[in-house]
Amino acid sequence: MQETILVRYGEIFLKGRNKGYFESVLISNIKRALHGLRYTFVRTQNRYHIEDYDAFDRDEIVGRLQKVFGLHSLSVAAKVATDYDLLAQTVVERMPADAKTFRITVNRADKRLDKNSTQIAAMLGGKVLEAYPQLRVDLHRPQAEIMVDIRERGYSYVFCDKILCAQGMPVGTSGKGMLLLSGGFDSPVAGYRMARRGMSISAIHYHSYPHTSEQAKQKVVDLARTLTDYCGEITLYAIPFTQIQEAIHRYCRADFMITIMRRIMVEIAERVAKQHDCGALITGESLGQVASQTMQSITVTNQAVRDLPVFRPLIGMDKTEIMETAQQIGTYALSELPYQDCCTVFLPKNPVIKPSLETACKEQEKIEGLAEMIDAAIRDAEILTLRPRYAE
C-alpha cells in the first residue's frame, strides 16, 4: 500500500477561461511551499496528488499545504490496487477507533467493474461490520465517513478525513500590496487577509530607535516571517523614522501628533510602494478602534495618499475577531510582546478624535525640512527579504 495526499483546490474551480493561469500560479505556490522535501506532484482532473514522500515528512507536508491560499482541503489517503479484498482490508484498517457509527462513500470512475458504487459501498460496509460488530451504519450523520475513490487504471484511494486548507485565491494572482506593518495584532492579520485574496505582500515598518528598541524591530521581522508561511517571500522595508518623529514632537500640537505621524507614514508608504511596483496600500485599521481610526481620522490620513487605493480588510471587524485570526495564523504570541512601537512613543494624553483636515495640514506644514527628512528616510530604508524558515 502506498500513501498519497489528495489536494483539492477551492475558489479557482469557478474560474472560466482564466482557470489555467490561476492553476499555474497555484501549482508553483504548492511547489514553493514544499521546498526541500522529496515528493512527486501529480495533476489529475480538478485535484492534485502528492506522492512518493517520506512518511516522516507527512505532517510537515500537510502543515505547509494547509497554508497555501487557493487550496480548499486535503486528505491523506491509502492508494491501493482496485481489488475488493484489498479495499475491504484498507477500509477496516482506516476506521477510527472511537467511532460508533459510520458510512462508506464510494465514487467510481472505473466503469468496467462488475458492481456499481452503492453495491461496492454495501459490500465494504458489510466487511466493516464483520470486523467491528459493535459499529452501526448511519448514512445521514455518521461519526466516521470512509471515502473510497475508485480511479481508472486499476487503483483506488481510501481516506477518512478532509483537512481544511486556507482557502482563498493563489498568492500572486491579485497583484502586490504594500502592508503597513506595526508590531500590533491588526496589521499582520490585514496582510494575511489580503494575501488570502491572492495579493503578494511587501511590508513597510517604521522604527524610531533609540525611542523604540531593536527588539521591537525584530518582532516585526518575526511577524513578517510568520506571514511568509502563507504569502511566500515578503520584502520588508524598515524605515528609520526617528528624525521625523522627533520633528513632529517638536513642531506640532501634541493632540495632532498621531494624526500627522500617520499621514507621513502613508505618504512614505505610497512612495515606496510605487517604487517597488505595489498597486495598493494595506492597513490594519478597524473603524473606531482607537482615536486614529475614527472615520474623521481615517479621512485625514487617507488624504495624504495620492494615487493608490488603500485596502483596509479589517475595517468592519471586531478586535476579538482580529485576535482570533491572529491566534489561528500564529502571529498572536509575537504581537503580544510588550515592546513599544512608533505609534506608542511620544503618545499624547488626549489625541484628537475628530481631526479637521485643515488643522492637520497646517500643523504638518510647521515641520521644517519635512520633505528632505522623508527623502532621507526612504533613501536610508533597510530592505530585508524574508522567506519561510524552510526556504532559507
Add this chain to the structure above:
Amino acid sequence: MIYLDNAATTKMSQACAQLYMQYAVEDFYNPSAPYRPALECANAIKQARETIAQTLGATADEIYFTASGSEADNIALLCAIKAKRGNVLIGSSEHSAVYETSKELERRGYAVRYVPCDGYGRTDLQALRDLADEETVLVSVMHACNETGAINDLDQIVKIVRARSPQAIVHSDGVQAFGKIPVRVKTSGVDLYSVSAHKIHGPKGIGALYCRKGLFLRPFVFGGGQEKNVRSATENVGAIAAFAHAAQECAHTLRERYRHASACKNALIEQLRACPIPIRILSPEDGSPYIVMLAARNARGEVVAHAMQDRGVLIGTGSACATHKATKRIPSALGLDAAWADGIVRVSFCEQTTLDDVQACAQALKESLAFTAGIQRS
C-alpha cells in the same frame, strides 16, 4: 563595547567554559549510570556540592542544585511550608521570581503581606516587626537588591522573625549577594538561601538552594529522585562543576573584588555629580558596590539604554528578567512618582570593569541623558 550590565548576567570565565565543555563532550556520562566514568561524574557533583556549601558556610547535604536562582526561589517558597494556612511576608522590592511565586502562594490560600522598603530598596525592619505574627509561616527578603544593590541585614531579619513568628521559615534570595559580599548562612540563621551561577561568571541554567538541615522540602520536580528527591532530573554535571569553580574563585578573591567594585561605584557616582540633567542615585552608599541604579526625570530608561548602546556602553534598565512584562512594581515600591518612574537605568560592575570603563560610562550617561532631555515627553 563596554559591558556594564553584570547584574543581569556575566560573561562565563574561560576556566568555567572549559569545565562546562569537558563534561559536555568528554565526561558526558549520566552520573547515575553503573560504570566507572559515570561514577567520576557523580564524584564531580559531590565535590561541587562541598565547594558551594563551603562558600556559603553550610554543609554539603544542605545544598540542592537547581536549574536557576529563580527555580531555587520557587522551591523555597513552594516546597518548605508545612502549615496549610497562615500568612507569608515578602519584601516589596523582591525579584519577580519571589514576587510571582508569592502570588501562587496567595492562590493556594495563604495571605501574602508585602513588607515596605525605603527609597533605596532596604526592607523596613519596623514594618517587618509589625507585620510578622504567630500566624506567619514564611518570610522571604532578598539579601542584596537586584535593582538598587541595597543590602538587607539578614541577622536582624531572622532575629525579628524568630521573636515574632516562632513557626516561620526564613528565606533569602541571595542571587546578587553570593560571591560579591560575605554570606554565612549559619551566622545569619536563615533557613533557605538561593544562589545562581551566571551572576558570578558561571554558566546559565544552574543555581542552588541552601536548605537548613532538619527542614523538609517536598518534591518540586518528580522523577528519578536526584537532589534527594526534591528536584529530579539528570544532573547538569558540567554546569554544576563550573558553578562550583566560579563560586570558589569569587570566595578566594572576595575582598579584592569588593574593593575594586567599590572604587567603580564611587567613581561613577562622583562623576555623575556634575551631570547637567537632574538625576537621582537610587543605590545606597552602604549597598552592594556592584550596582548603581539611577533615575532621570521625564526620561525613559529604555531610551537612555539605547542611547548608551550607541555610545558603546551596555547598561540595564532594572531587572532584565522582568522585561517580558511591563511593570511599575519596583519604582512604586521605591516611592518614585510618575516623573521619575520610567527613567530608571542600572549600571552594574564586575572585577573586569576598569576605571576607564566607568569614566566612559559616566561620559556616555551625561550625553545620553542630555539627548533624552532634549526630546522630553510633554
